[in-house]
Amino acid sequence: MTQVLTKPKASxxxxxxxxxxxxxxxxxxxxxxxxxxxxxxxxxxGQQKIRGFCHVYIGQEAIAAGMTSALQAGxxxxxxxxxxxxxxxxxxxxxxxxxxxxxxxxxxxKGKGGSMHFFxxxxxxxxxxxxxxxxxxxGTGIAFAEKYKGTDNLxxxxxxxxxxxxxxxxxxxxxxxxxKLPVLYICENNQYAMGTSVERTSNVRDLYKLGxxxxxxxxxxxxxxxxxxxxxIERAAAHIRAGKGPYYLEIKTYRYKGxxxxxxxxxxxxxxxxxxxDMDPVKSxxxxxxxxxxxxxxxIEEIKDRIKVEIDEAAQFAEESPFPDPSELFTDxxxxxxxxxxxx
Amino acid sequence: MNLSLRDALREAMSEEMRRDESVFLMGExxxxxxxxxxxxxxMLEEFGxxxxxxxxxxxxxxxxxxxxxxxxxxxxIVEFMTWNFAVLAFDQIVNNAAKTLSQSAGDFACPxxxxxxxxSAGQLAQQHSQTFESWLGNTPGLKVIxxxxxxxxxxxMKTAIRDNDPVCIMExxxxxxxxxxxxxxxxxxxxxxxxxxPTLGDLPxxxxxxxxxxxxxxxxxxxxxxTIVTYNKMIWTALxxxxxxxxxxxxxxxxxxxxxxxxxxxxxxxxxxxTNRLVVVDESWPFASISTEVAYAVQRHAFDYLDxxxxxxxxxxTSLPYAPTLVDAWLPxxxxxxxxxxxxxxx
Numbered sequence: 001m002t003q004v005l006t007k008p009k010a011s012x013x014x015x016x017x018x019x020x021x022x023x024x025x026x027x028x029x030x031x032x033x034x035x036x037x038x039x040x041x042x043x044x045x046g047q048q049k050i051r052g053f054c055h056v057y058i059g060q061e062a063i064a065a066g067m068t069s070a071l072q073a074g075x076x077x078x079x080x081x082x083x084x085x086x087x088x089x090x091x092x093x094x095x096x097x098x099x100x101x102x103x104x105x106x107x108x109x110k111g112k113g114g115s116m117h118f119f120x121x122x123x124x125x126x127x128x129x130x131x132x133x134x135x136x137x138x139g140t141g142i143a144f145a146e147k148y149k150g151t152d153n154l155x156x157x158x159x160x161x162x163x164x165x166x167x168x169x170x171x172x173x174x175x176x177x178x179x180k181l182p183v184l185y186i187c188e189n190n191q192y193a194m195g196t197s198v199e200r201t202s203n204v205r206d207l208y209k210l211g212x213x214x215x216x217x218x219x220x221x222x223x224x225x226x227x228x229x230x231x232x233i234e235r236a237a238a239h240i241r242a243g244k245g246p247y248y249l250e251i252k253t254y255r256y257k258g259x260x261x262x263x264x265x266x267x268x269x270x271x272x273x274x275x276x277x278d279m280d281p282v283k284s285x286x287x288x289x290x291x292x293x294x295x296x297x298x299x300i301e302e303i304k305d306r307i308k309v310e311i312d313e314a315a316q317f318a319e320e321s322p323f324p325d326p327s328e329l330f331t332d333x334x335x336x337x338x339x340x341x342x343x344x
Numbered sequence: 345m346n347l348s349l350r351d352a353l354r355e356a357m358s359e360e361m362r363r364d365e366s367v368f369l370m371g372e373x374x375x376x377x378x379x380x381x382x383x384x385x386x387m388l389e390e391f392g393x394x395x396x397x398x399x400x401x402x403x404x405x406x407x408x409x410x411x412x413x414x415x416x417x418x419x420x421i422v423e424f425m426t427w428n429f430a431v432l433a434f435d436q437i438v439n440n441a442a443k444t445l446s447q448s449a450g451d452f453a454c455p456x457x458x459x460x461x462x463x464s465a466g467q468l469a470q471q472h473s474q475t476f477e478s479w480l481g482n483t484p485g486l487k488v489i490x491x492x493x494x495x496x497x498x499x500x501m502k503t504a505i506r507d508n509d510p511v512c513i514m515e516x517x518x519x520x521x522x523x524x525x526x527x528x529x530x531x532x533x534x535x536x537x538x539x540x541x542p543t544l545g546d547l548p549x550x551x552x553x554x555x556x557x558x559x560x561x562x563x564x565x566x567x568x569x570x571t572i573v574t575y576n577k578m579i580w581t582a583l584x585x586x587x588x589x590x591x592x593x594x595x596x597x598x599x600x601x602x603x604x605x606x607x608x609x610x611x612x613x614x615x616x617x618x619t620n621r622l623v624v625v626d627e628s629w630p631f632a633s634i635s636t637e638v639a640y641a642v643q644r645h646a647f648d649y650l651d652x653x654x655x656x657x658x659x660x661x662t663s664l665p666y667a668p669t670l671v672d673a674w675l676p677x678x679x680x681x682x683x684x685x686x687x688x689x690x691x
Contacts, residue, residue, distance in 0.1 A: 076416065078412070109448055109451065110449040110450075111449075112446060112447060112449045113448070113449065117447040119447065119449070121448075121451040121452060126412070126415060126452065127448065128448075129440070131435055131439050131440075134435055134436065134440060136408070137406075137407070137408020137409050137411070137436065138411050138415070138436075138440060140405075140408070140412060141409035141410060141414075141415070141420075142412040142416045144409055144418075145412065145413040145417055145418045146416065148394070148418060149417065155416075167404065168405060170405075171400070171402035171404055171405025172405050172408065172409070174400060174405070175399065175402065175405055175406065178400070331450070332446050332448075332449050332450040333445065333484050333485055334445070334485070334487075335453050335455075335508035335509050336507070336508070336509060339606065340559065340606045341484075344644065
């Protein structure tokens with residue numbers, strides 16, 4: 001099969017206005033944190049300390065960073081199972097995330113969710129959903145509740161290019177537009193639904209065009225740098241908060257690893273991978289910050305050293321934490337405290 | 345004062361919507377059309393379009409919107425025109441509503457009610473005639489109610505809306521028209537199709553904010569010779585059969601499960617300890633059904649009390665075809681129940 005190499009195109013809209021040094025450093029820190037977290041995840045998986053289905057975010061870090069800087073505190077996020085980076089960018093501490101991957105009681109969901117199911121009410125992070133595309137109606141419902149309650153919050157509802165082919169998307173897009181719900185749909189198009197390329201799943205290869213049949217404002221965005229993501233989301237969020245209804249961004253990105261840790265990704269060529277490795281969002285942002293004299297190499301090194309220590313400590317915290325007690329099996333199934341489980 | 349099942353369900357939803365702003369109703373034809381079976385008649389007028397919401401035909405989508413809204417602080421009531429159509433939404437019910445609390449380790453509850461008619465309703469053929477109590481009752485995280493007694497259905501609906509867990513409520517297309525005398529202190533009786541049957545149970549006092557606990561069965565008729573356990577519209581079949589059996593001197597005790605999950609095993613076992621015989625009348629298909637579960641529990645917990653093997657009357661282990669002769673052959677009937685009771689009585 002011939003792979004079509006698609007270089008991310010520039011965003012529509014005006015040229016990057018230039019951001020403050022703090023903003024750039026904060027993006028770099030978030031992206032580097034996610035990268036190091038995921039590298040540690042792969043290592044621990046290799047050591048069989050992390051089990052189950054595990055999908056890492058390496059290559060897609062600029063989306064999480066650019067998204068979080070463009071949102072306000074009350075905004076909600078719902079995403080799929082490739083979610084470690086999104087959860088970390090929303091503020092769930094890396095030690096709680098790593099402990100969750102280890103299945104420990106100190107994890108962000110007490111060792112009950114694992115890699116695919118992080119949640120946090122405190123950070124309005126609604127998962128961590130393991131059924132492809134199911135979070136699209138759920139995120140739409142979260143937005144429905146914000147509108148019903150009369151807040152100016154929105155819900156970012158994220159999904160991959162694979163989920164874009166699910167019927168749930170059609171149903172949710174339609175109702176969200178009909179009811180003008182404050183929802184921002186983001187397709188993180190990393191170009192492969194597991195092993196199946198976008199080209200092989202539909203005649204419609206530009207996924208942002210799916211919004212057109214609902215008259216939903218839709219754009220294609222370069223997901224390899226945080227500025228273009230931040231800019232596009234700011235623009236979309238302003239539209240949504242003005243009460244004009246949903247907005248849809250197809251953010252072009254690439255995952256450097258397989259679909260899950262067990263996937264050697266033989267369905268794509270070395271040339272294609274190399275082409276995208278040359279655009280590595282973390283390395284290229286670091287290079288740009290130094291080249292443009294936004295930050296000194298020493299400042300960058302300081303961030304990197306700090307993050308490496310943080311991830312080491314997160315792994316140690318996960319290692320040393322206890323597994324959940326077997327009695328936890330019967331908690332959190334029902335809100336009702338004395339639910340009569342069948343035990344014989 | 346007569347109360348129909350249809351009116352009872354509407355009163356329950358309306359009363360809860362008056363007391364709690366976070367409750368809303370969504371589904372196909374629930375607003376302007378007043379409900380496919382008129383259960384929500386007049387609710388749009390009272391509560392407005394913000395809270396009584398017509399959806400497109402998109403069960404998966406609006407069930408998922410309900411789940412998201414419930415996770416984010418609202419209390420949705422999602423109506424399915426029938427549970428047969430809810431199959432399209434099972435991903436959201438089974439994979440999300442039921443599991444959100446567990447996978448978020450208690451961070452996100454999902455206080456939602458999914459409701460609509462379940463079971464056969466005449467010559468509606470294969471796709472519109474199924475029961476789903478055993479399908480959904482199998483799933484931890486859900487609660488399942490299936491009850492046509494108007495007073496109790498109202499009380500259960502109110503409890504379900506207030507409940508902090510996801511609740512599936514199975515109603516009955518045929519028995520939306522079932523009426524009961526609900527006069528406080530009066531004679532509790534059902535009337536349907538020009539027939540009246542006395543029935544046991546509580547009645548609310550005038551003006552009482554009446555609720556019924558989830559997970560409690562009701563004895564609809566007391567008897568000493570055999571226990572009949574049933575639910576939803578088979579309660580009518582069982583009560584008709586019990587009246588006939590009485591003419592032969594057989595006193596059947598009829599138990600209405602009301603809640604499928606969690607099941608009230610205590611009430612069933614207490615009755616079997618008294619009658620020593622059990623027939624389960626269950627509209628679901630026989631394999632891995634409600635009757636299977638009841639029979640297991642009784643052999644496990646009342647083995648020494650049984651004077652005969654447990655017998656069940658289910659719908660036939662086939663899809664339901666259209667022709668009237670085939671519908672009659674498929675569905676449990678009073679005659680089949682009488683035969684089953686006589687077999688456990690060795691008569």
